[in-house]
Amino acid sequence: MQFDFQLDFLQAKAPPLIGVDISSSSVKMVELADAGKGQYRLEHYAIEPLPRDAVTDGNIANLDAVGDSVRRAWKHTGSRVKNAAVALPAAAVITKKIVVPAGLREEELEMQVETEANQYIPFSLDEVNLDFQIIGPAPGDGSEVELLIAASRKEKVEDRVAAVEAAGMKAVVMDVETYATQTAADLIIRHLPNAGRDRTVAIVDIGSTMMHINVLLNEQSVYMREQTFGGNQLTMEIQRRYSLSAEEAEIAKRSGDLPENYADEVLQPFMETLGLEVARAMQFFFSSTQYNRVDHILLAGGCAGIPGLEGAVGGRTQIDTRLANPFQGMVMGSKLKNRQLESDAPSLLIACGLAMRRFDPT
Numbered sequence: 141m142q143f144d145f146q147l148d149f150l151q152a153k154a155p156p157l158i159g160v161d162i163s164s165s166s167v168k169m170v171e172l173a174d175a176g177k178g179q180y181r182l183e184h185y186a187i188e189p190l191p192r193d194a195v196t197d198g199n200i201a202n203l204d205a206v207g208d209s210v211r212r213a214w215k216h217t218g219s220r221v222k223n224a225a226v227a228l229p230a231a232a233v234i235t236k237k238i239v240v241p242a243g244l245r246e247e248e249l250e251m252q253v254e255t256e257a258n259q260y261i262p263f264s265l266d267e268v269n270l271d272f273q274i275i276g277p278a279p280g281d282g283s284e285v286e287l288l289i290a291a292s293r294k295e296k297v298e299d300r301v302a303a304v305e306a307a308g309m310k311a312v313v314m315d316v317e318t319y320a321t322q323t324a325a326d327l328i329i330r331h332l333p334n335a336g337r338d339r340t341v342a343i344v345d346i347g348s349t350m351m352h353i354n355v356l357l358n359e360q361s362v363y364m365r366e367q368t369f370g371g372n373q374l375t376m377e378i379q380r381r382y383s384l385s386a387e388e389a390e391i392a393k394r395s396g397d398l399p400e401n402y403a404d405e406v407l408q409p410f411m412e413t414l415g416l417e418v419a420r421a422m423q424f425f426f427s428s429t430q431y432n433r434v435d436h437i438l439l440a441g442g443c444a445g446i447p448g449l450e451g452a453v454g455g456r457t458q459i460d461t462r463l464a465n466p467f468q469g470m471v472m473g474s475k476l477k478n479r480q481l482e483s484d485a486p487s488l489l490i491a492c493g494l495a496m497r498r499f500d501p502t
């Protein structure tokens with residue numbers, strides 16, 4: 141078996157790079173730079189729509205279409221940076237913590253990882269990309285260390301690498317979407333009361349097809365869940381009601397250019413359903429963990445662009461609800477349009493978390 145470190149999330153890489161999020165509705169890119177004094181500067185970003193079914197359930201179904209969107213997004217940013225950090229959906233990655241003796245040499249570590257991986261990965265190791273990272277000392281007398289192993293089927297990694305290569309870019313970092321979200325969320329949590337310390341914060345990302353919930357406490361994830369619910373439901377209702385094509389409905393939804401009864405008869409019921417879904421998700425969290433409160437909800441994903449959604453979710457859940465804007469407090473590049481960015485920001489969490497990989501300590 142050959143070890144290659146394609147899946148080396150959390151390992152240091154040479155700057156600069158662009159975060160490239162390939163999601164089901166679009167390709168999103170973010171490029172950050174160091175603005176000094178511990179601040180980031182948002183240099184560029186772009187959101188380029190994908191044709192329906194080009195990416196389904198996190199799988200690239202139409203490589204050409206995805207490659208084209210990556211190329212257009214890249215062009216749109218105007219950036220000359222070629223290196224990309226991309227991510228796999230959590231469902232495509234198996235991770236496991238193991239404990240090994242401290243002080244092993246690299247080859248010995250690889251042997252251990254391979255042996256362990258053989259036991260729990262349900263397919264041949266020839267078909268997977270395997271990676272590992274030392275987390276730190278294991279509890280006890282210091283004679284052991286904790287190791288995080290990550291494995292993903294090769295084709296999942298290769299598809300993403302191929303999609304960015306088709307656009308003329310180069311994948312240099314392969315991360316996991318949930319980790320990237322968390323990285324970006326930490327930026328936002330810092331701005332919460334008490335700098336977010338000891339606060340339970342639920343990141344609720346509502347995209348086109350999925351709702352991802354990740355509850356964080358002191359930079360650790362304490363709960364993760366996803367369910368099928370997303371903005372496509374609203375788009376489909378708009379299509380049905382007003383006899384529009386999917387593309388027309390999508391444009392009308394974002395511009396709000398729809399008949400008068402839209403707000404009351406279509407949008408309002410959708411927002412109510414969404415609020416209920418979030419409230420139910422919080423109940424699930426309480427009933428399946430030791431926790432019994434959430435201090436803040438941060439709304440992410442494209443649906444967070446619906447005006448007034450914080451109010452709807454806050455009202456239903458009785459939890460302080462805000463929009464997740466990872467760029468809050470960052471220096472803005474000169475060419476960015478602030479108004480547009482404000483509504484785009486919550487859907488750029490993953491791309492932003494990936495862009496931050498540029499600043500990994502070496």
Ligand SMILES: Nc1ncnc2c1ncn2[C@@H]1O[C@H](COP(=O)(O)OP(=O)(O)OP(=O)(O)O)[C@@H](O)[C@H]1O
Pocket residue numbers: 163164165166346347348349350351370371372375390393394440441442443445446447483487
């Ligand atoms: N300003 C807006 N107002 C309302 N809905 C919006 C707005 N902007 C985007 N959306 C909706 O958000 C959804 C896309 O969100 P996002 O980009 O987070 O999804 P995704 O990450 O591609 O999907 P998924 O996470 O399900 O794979 C679409 O349904 C789109 O219509």
Ligand SMILES: [Mg+2]
Pocket residue numbers: 163164345347348441
């Ligand atoms: Mg998404």
